[in-house]
Amino acid sequence: MSGPEPVFDEVVHAPYRLRICVLLAATDTAEFSLLREELQVSDSVLSKHLKVLREAKYLTMGKEPAERAPRRTYVSLTTRGRKALDGHLAELRRLAALAAPED
Amino acid sequence: MESNSSPHGGPGSGPGAGHDPENGPENGPGYASGGDTGHGPGPGQAPGPAPAPGHDPAAARAALDAASETRASLADRVDTPWWYHAGLALGTALGFASLDFDYGLSTYGIITGWILIPMLLGLFAARATGLGPSIASLSKRPKMFGGLLLAFIGGVVAAALFKYFLPDLRGVLTGWGVLLGVWAAVVSHRCDDILRRELRSRL
Numbered sequence: 001m002s003g004p005e006p007v008f009d010e011v012v013h014a015p016y017r018l019r020i021c022v023l024l025a026a027t028d029t030a031e032f033s034l035l036r037e038e039l040q041v042s043d044s045v046l047s048k049h050l051k052v053l054r055e056a057k058y059l060t061m062g063k064e065p066a067e068r069a070p071r072r073t074y075v076s077l078t079t080r081g082r083k084a085l086d087g088h089l090a091e092l093r094r095l096a097a098l099a100a101p102e103d
Numbered sequence: 104m105e106s107n108s109s110p111h112g113g114p115g116s117g118p119g120a121g122h123d124p125e126n127g128p129e130n131g132p133g134y135a136s137g138g139d140t141g142h143g144p145g146p147g148q149a150p151g152p153a154p155a156p157g158h159d160p161a162a163a164r165a166a167l168d169a170a171s172e173t174r175a176s177l178a179d180r181v182d183t184p185w186w187y188h189a190g191l192a193l194g195t196a197l198g199f200a201s202l203d204f205d206y207g208l209s210t211y212g213i214i215t216g217w218i219l220i221p222m223l224l225g226l227f228a229a230r231a232t233g234l235g236p237s238i239a240s241l242s243k244r245p246k247m248f249g250g251l252l253l254a255f256i257g258g259v260v261a262a263a264l265f266k267y268f269l270p271d272l273r274g275v276l277t278g279w280g281v282l283l284g285v286w287a288a289v290v291s292h293r294c295d296d297i298l299r300r301e302l303r304s305r306l
Contacts, residue, residue: 015169022170023177026302028235038176074229089170089306092163099160 006094007087011056016041016049021085024059024077032061032073050075058084171306178302181295183236187228188291192284194220195255199280202262203273236291245297247290254283 012021019039024030036046053059058081064071077085194216201212225236258279265272 015166018166018170019173022173022306026174026177026298029229030235031229031233034180034233038173072230076235089167092167093306095160095163096167097160099164 004083004086004090006091007084008091009084009088011052011058012084012088014049014052016045017053018085018088020046020049020053021058021077021081021088024075025082025085029074029076032075035075053081056084057081167306174302174306178299180232180234181299181302182232183228183291183295184231187224187236188288190220190224191291192281192288194224195284195287196277196280199258199262199283200277202266203276203280236294241294241298241301243297245290245293247286247293251283251286251290254286258283 012018016039020035023035023038032043032046032050035050036043039046050059050061054061058078060076060078062074062076064074197216197220198213199216201209201216229235258276261279262276265276
């Protein structure tokens with residue numbers, strides 16, 4: 001069998017969280033402000049979604065040492081998060097394929 | 104709209120937007136069904152909750168399109184600074200040069216060139232661009248990367264042999280290091296191109 005198993009993921013499903021995961025999956029690490037700009041959301045909204053993903057252990061967050069100003073926050077997807085995203089995308093593809101059966 | 108009959112819905116997935124306990128505008132543009140692109144609400148249009156794709160292929164397609172668009176927009180940001188590539192070349196060459204001209208400092212040269220410099224470059228590049236180095240982000244390494252790795256390991260083995268059999272021969276390892284350094288810079292630069300292409304591909 002090839003490819004990830006299609007599994008719908010409740011945590012990843014929310015549009016912003018799906019986009020966050022997709023962005024993080026494409027990069028090793030991304031800075032908080034970059035995510036905010038890409039998603040065009042406020043700090044608080046982004047923080048809220050990152051918190052949900054972090055609680056699900058789908059991502060890790062790290063801050064620069066305190067003596068550096070301004071302190072930047074870097075976000076990375078965990079292996080678990082990547083697996084959840086892959087499964088969710090596979091499920092979306094499976095569903096999308098139902099609308100467009102192979103010619 | 105969706106129903107509660109989604110096979111994916113566990114005990115916590117109720118009807119409506121039950122897939123997400125935090126529905127509201129902050130949850131982002133909902134997945135559209137039908138003709139909407141799902142990329143966001145129009146002006147004055149309140150973004151709705153995120154219905155589970157459930158059995159709705161159109162909603163799933165819209166979600167995939169939105170994700171693809173997000174990836175594509177990131178592609179424009181993938182531009183590792185020139186000094187990252189140059190520094191990588193310098194670090195590689197420095198490590199080999201320190202093996203070549205061993206004045207009791209080769210350990211420091213190796214640690215600096217092969218560990219400290221790449222690590223610091225990665226940190227500074229992430230600070231400058233907001234992204235990690237593209238070489239770490241690729242799903243597949245470029246073919247040149249495997250060759251570079253082999254050449255690097257070969258160089259280290261050669262260094263040990265030179266030290267043993269030809270201890271007076273100087274310059275060869277430094278030359279090899281410079282060559283590998285340039286190679287590393289090219290591979291690193293190429294990783295940007297590959298990552299950009301990956302990001303622009305549809306999900």
